[in-house]
Amino acid sequence: MTSSIDSLDTPVAVVDVSRMQRNIQRMQNQANRQGVRLRPHVKTTKCEQVVAAQVKAGAQGITVSTLKEAQAFFAQGITDILYAVAMAPTKLNQALALRRAGCSLTIVTDSVAGARAITDFCRTHGERFEVFIEIDSDHHRSGVRSDDPVLIEIARILHEGGAVLKGVMTHAGESYKLNTLEALQEIAEIERSECGMAAEAIRSAGLPCQEVSVGSTPTALSAVHLDGVTELRAGVYVFFDLVMHNVGVCQLDELALSVLTTVIGHQPEKGWIITDSGWMAMSRDRGTQSQQCDFGYGLVCDTEGKLIDGLQLRSANQEHGVASFEEGQQVEIEQQFPIGTRLRILPNHACATGAQYQAYEALDENGEISLWPRLNGW
Structure with missing residues (x-):
C-alpha cells in the first residue's frame, strides 16, 4: 500500500473506489428491481478485487471475453462462467479442461458450423457442453435473427447432438450510438423482445430454452421491464467512461x-x-x-x-x-x-x-x- 497519489510514478491507471462501489450497487439495484440475475462482464476490469466487489454486491456468475479470463477467475473460486464469444473449434480443448476441472462454463455459438463443431467434439470426448445461441437483436455485430429458420436448425443440432441447449443471449451494441432516454428504452425493449421471441421460437419447435440473457450497460440501466429475461449482463458500468457519459447513462x-x-x-x-x-x-x-x-x-x-x-x-x-x-x-x-x-x-x-x-x-x-x-x- 502506498501512502498517497502523489507518490505514484506516471502514467498510471487510478480507480476511485468509492465511485466504483456506487456504480456496482447501482447496476445491482437495477437487476434486483427487474427480478433478474446480474452476470457482470468482467472484460472491462479483468481484476480480482473488482469482481469480488461485484459478487459481494449480489452478482451471480460472471461473463468473460477470453478463456484466459475464465481460467483466472475459476482459479479464484468463481465457477459459474459464460464465455460470451462464439466458440472457435480450436479452443474447445481449453473449454473442456475447464469443465473437467469443475468449472460450470457455458459457451456460445451462432452458426450451424459452430454447433456441429461443438456437438462433434462432445461425442468424441464424452462431454455435454452447455451452450447459448447468440441472437442478433439489433444488426450490430454477430448472432442469428429470431425469425431466421437457421435458429431452429442450430438449436436442434445442439439438443440432438449431445450438447445442452441452455438458452439464448444477445448484446444490443447499437445502444452505444444513442443519447436519449427514449431511444435507450426503445432499444432495450427491442433487445428484450427479440431475444424473448428467439426463445419462444425454439420452445415452439419442441426444444428446451431455459435461459434468456440480455445486456449492455446502456440497455441494462434503461430497460423499463425485463419480462421473460432470466439474466442481465453488463460490463463498463463498473467504471463508466466518456462514451457512456455521451450516451447519457452516467454523469x-x-x-x-x-x-x-x-x-x-x-x-x-x-x-x-x-x-x-x-x-x-x-x-x-x-x-x-x-x-x-x-x-x-x-x-x-x-x-x-x-x-x-x-x-x-x-x-x-x-x-x-x-x-x-x-x-x-x-x-x-x-x-x-x-x-x-x-x-x-x-x-x-x-x-x-x-x-x-x-x-x-x-x-x-x-x-x-x-x-x-x-x-x-x-
Whole structure:
C-alpha cells in the first residue's frame, strides 16, 4: 500500500473506489428491481478485487471475453462462467479442461458450423457442453435473427447432438450510438423482445430454452421491464467512461477510472501542455469522436478528480499527450501548470484504457492507494 497519489510514478491507471462501489450497487439495484440475475462482464476490469466487489454486491456468475479470463477467475473460486464469444473449434480443448476441472462454463455459438463443431467434439470426448445461441437483436455485430429458420436448425443440432441447449443471449451494441432516454428504452425493449421471441421460437419447435440473457450497460440501466429475461449482463458500468457519459447513462462525477499523468513540457505559443500520457497510456480509442461531444483523448482533472473547465487531452503521440484549453480561454499555462504538475485524465473507453496497464492504483476515500493487479492477454 502506498501512502498517497502523489507518490505514484506516471502514467498510471487510478480507480476511485468509492465511485466504483456506487456504480456496482447501482447496476445491482437495477437487476434486483427487474427480478433478474446480474452476470457482470468482467472484460472491462479483468481484476480480482473488482469482481469480488461485484459478487459481494449480489452478482451471480460472471461473463468473460477470453478463456484466459475464465481460467483466472475459476482459479479464484468463481465457477459459474459464460464465455460470451462464439466458440472457435480450436479452443474447445481449453473449454473442456475447464469443465473437467469443475468449472460450470457455458459457451456460445451462432452458426450451424459452430454447433456441429461443438456437438462433434462432445461425442468424441464424452462431454455435454452447455451452450447459448447468440441472437442478433439489433444488426450490430454477430448472432442469428429470431425469425431466421437457421435458429431452429442450430438449436436442434445442439439438443440432438449431445450438447445442452441452455438458452439464448444477445448484446444490443447499437445502444452505444444513442443519447436519449427514449431511444435507450426503445432499444432495450427491442433487445428484450427479440431475444424473448428467439426463445419462444425454439420452445415452439419442441426444444428446451431455459435461459434468456440480455445486456449492455446502456440497455441494462434503461430497460423499463425485463419480462421473460432470466439474466442481465453488463460490463463498463463498473467504471463508466466518456462514451457512456455521451450516451447519457452516467454523469462525469461517476467515472471511476482515470489516468494520472505529469506535465513534462509546454508550447506556450500554441497553448499546449505536454504530458506523459500519450496513446500508450490512454489507448487509441477515440470513441467520442463520432458522438455529439468529441472529448479528444480525454477530459482533464486535477489530482482530486475535479474537472478543469475547457481543458482536454486533444492529441496524443505514443508517449506524449497534448492538452489545451478551448479556443478563447486565456490561461498562463506555464504558471498554472508548471512542469511536474500532476493531472488526471478521464478516458473515452474504460475497457481500452485499462488494457494498457498491468494493474490499477485503487484510491480509497481516505486517500490511500492499493495495488490491484489485472489480467491481460488471451
